Amino acid sequence: MQDSILEHIEKLLHSPALPEFPAEADKEDKLHAIHNYLVTLRTTLNAFATGDLQFPVDIHGVIAGRLKALQANLMHLTWQIQQVAAGDFTQRVDFMGEYAAAFNSMVTQLDNALTSLRQKEEELTKLTEALRVEIAEKEEALAVLRKKEAQFKHLAEHDALTGVLNRRSFYELACAEFKRAEEKGYPCSLAIIDIDFFKQINDTCGHLQGDDVLRHITKTIKSSLRHGGIIGRYGGDEFVVLLPGLDLKTTKKIVDRLRKQVAQAPFKTSTGTIHMTVSIGLAYVMPQHGLCQDTIFFKSVIKTADNALYAAKEAGRNCLVTLSHCAQQDNVTGKE
Amino acid sequence: MDTLPRKYAFNWDVIGTDVQEARPALGLYTSFEVYRLLQFTLRDVLESRYGTKAADDIFREAGTLAGKAFFERYCADATDIPSLVKTIQQEFRTLGIGIVRFEKTDTKTMTFQLTVDEDLDCSGLPDTSDHICVYDEGFIKGILDSFTGKDFTVQEVDCWCSGARTCRFKATLT
Numbered sequence: 001m002q003d004s005i006l007e008h009i010e011k012l013l014h015s016p017a018l019p020e021f022p023a024e025a026d027k028e029d030k031l032h033a034i035h036n037y038l039v040t041l042r043t044t045l046n047a048f049a050t051g052d053l054q055f056p057v058d059i060h061g062v063i064a065g066r067l068k069a070l071q072a073n074l075m076h077l078t079w080q081i082q083q084v085a086a087g088d089f090t091q092r093v094d095f096m097g098e099y100a101a102a103f104n105s106m107v108t109q110l111d112n113a114l115t116s117l118r119q120k121e122e123e124l125t126k127l128t129e130a131l132r133v134e135i136a137e138k139e140e141a142l143a144v145l146r147k148k149e150a151q152f153k154h155l156a157e158h159d160a161l162t163g164v165l166n167r168r169s170f171y172e173l174a175c176a177e178f179k180r181a182e183e184k185g186y187p188c189s190l191a192i193i194d195i196d197f198f199k200q201i202n203d204t205c206g207h208l209q210g211d212d213v214l215r216h217i218t219k220t221i222k223s224s225l226r227h228g229g230i231i232g233r234y235g236g237d238e239f240v241v242l243l244p245g246l247d248l249k250t251t252k253k254i255v256d257r258l259r260k261q262v263a264q265a266p267f268k269t270s271t272g273t274i275h276m277t278v279s280i281g282l283a284y285v286m287p288q289h290g291l292c293q294d295t296i297f298f299k300s301v302i303k304t305a306d307n308a309l310y311a312a313k314e315a316g317r318n319c320l321v322t323l324s325h326c327a328q329q330d331n332v333t334g335k336e
Numbered sequence: 337m338d339t340l341p342r343k344y345a346f347n348w349d350v351i352g353t354d355v356q357e358a359r360p361a362l363g364l365y366t367s368f369e370v371y372r373l374l375q376f377t378l379r380d381v382l383e384s385r386y387g388t389k390a391a392d393d394i395f396r397e398a399g400t401l402a403g404k405a406f407f408e409r410y411c412a413d414a415t416d417i418p419s420l421v422k423t424i425q426q427e428f429r430t431l432g433i434g435i436v437r438f439e440k441t442d443t444k445t446m447t448f449q450l451t452v453d454e455d456l457d458c459s460g461l462p463d464t465s466d467h468i469c470v471y472d473e474g475f476i477k478g479i480l481d482s483f484t485g486k487d488f489t490v491q492e493v494d495c496w497c498s499g500a501r502t503c504r505f506k507a508t509l510t
Contacts, residue, residue, distance in 0.1 A: 069453075
């Protein structure tokens with residue numbers, strides 16, 4: 001009997017399978033108590049071993065007490081790790097020997113690494129900010145440069161006195177427009193406008209007043225070209241106007257209206273009124289296929305308009321003479 | 337209920353404002369046996385007069401009062417649960433009340449679980465299967481109530497006297 005009891009206790013301690021309670025010892029109450037205690041102990045240890053730290057320890061005595069202490073330590077460690085995970089690096093363990101040293105070392109190193117990372121992040125943020133400021137400054141400088149560049153471009157393309165295109169820019173635009181007119185097959189006219197007796201204005205009123213007159217004329221030309229058109233200063237007191245896409249009748253109507261408006265809009269100065277008239281030579285062009293591609297063609301159009309202007313002056317000034325670029329036939333309009 | 341004016345309404349002044357001066361030779365501390373002598377004789381009398389449950393209730397209520405006073409004196413600077421936990425751990429250790437360790441702090445459900453090792457009230461007591469740390473229950477409740485402004489129920493779920501070698505408390509909103 002004693003042997004079977006001892007053998008049963010030994011199995012409870014060592015055997016993986018739970019042994020049956022020995023039938024012959026069924027009346028031994030103390031053995032029942034020890035059996036139940038050891039079964040509970042096995043179940044509790046198994047729960048702990050598989051990670052169930054919340055498993056209730058329902059037995060008493062020194063072994064159970066140690067087991068509860070171990071359970072409390074493990075649960076507290078779990079809590080401390082959760083605190084570290086939440087960013088509390090002040091957590092330290094002062095129990096569980098080597099584990100405590102390892103835990104504390106890990107948290108310290110984590111803290112140091114994160115502090116270092118934070119410092120680097122701060123440095124990076126400062127650098128980014130500095131870079132942002134530098135980029136903003138450069139963008140500002142670039143904007144100033146672009147503005148200057150636009151101003152220079154405008155100055156390079158426009159006449160400083162009147163603000164209309166200068167001769168070179170007018171040539172470029174006009175050439176492009178003739179090319180487009182040829183491709184699309186629409187007509188294109190070029191007028192040269194000359195202020196009659198402008199030299200006299202300069203001589204009697206002075207060159208500064210002469211400049212004012214040029215600006216005044218420019219304004220009048222611009223306002224009368226309501227249908228659009230490209231205006232340029234050809235030189236001295238001569239202006240050029242390109243009118244694309246209009247038939248001859250309409251073109252003549254517009255250009256002659258311009259002439260009349262100049263005559264009807266004298267320039268008023270502090271000392272008196274300056275009456276002006278203009279002579280206009282108009283070259284009407286129905287572009288020929290292939291001819292408009294080069295500057296020779298354009299120069300020939302200028303020549304036609306020039307001839308027309310010469311004819312207008314010959315006809316007594318303050319009039320419009322139109323020449324078809326191909327036929328070069330005189331057609332004087334508005335002789336007053 | 338006595339109609340005479342109260343004599344023992346607690347505040348920190350009633351226990352002496354200058355303890356150093358009061359005990360220049362013996363100092364601040366005494367044996368924890370003396371503390372227990374006072375506590376357990378008082379329990380004895382209270383239990384004899386009013387029964388075990390009433391004695392426990394009185395002790396728990398006194399613990400709550402003490403916990404609130406403790407909070408005001410030692411924990412008033414705590415701004416959040418982690419800082420409160422740290423303060424409690426530090427002051428319990430410094431004052432020799434016990435070694436506090438938290439096992440759960442769920443601020444969403446306001447559920448806390450903590451253990452007190454080497455508890456002043458019960459460590460080393462015989463394994464009687466009883467939970468006797470009712471004063472601690474009240475004490476912890478007093479701290480948590482003061483900090484959160486809410487009403488907590490604190491229950492001792494494991495006690496040295498039930499063989500745990502450490503006392504475990506669970507605090508939940510009432």
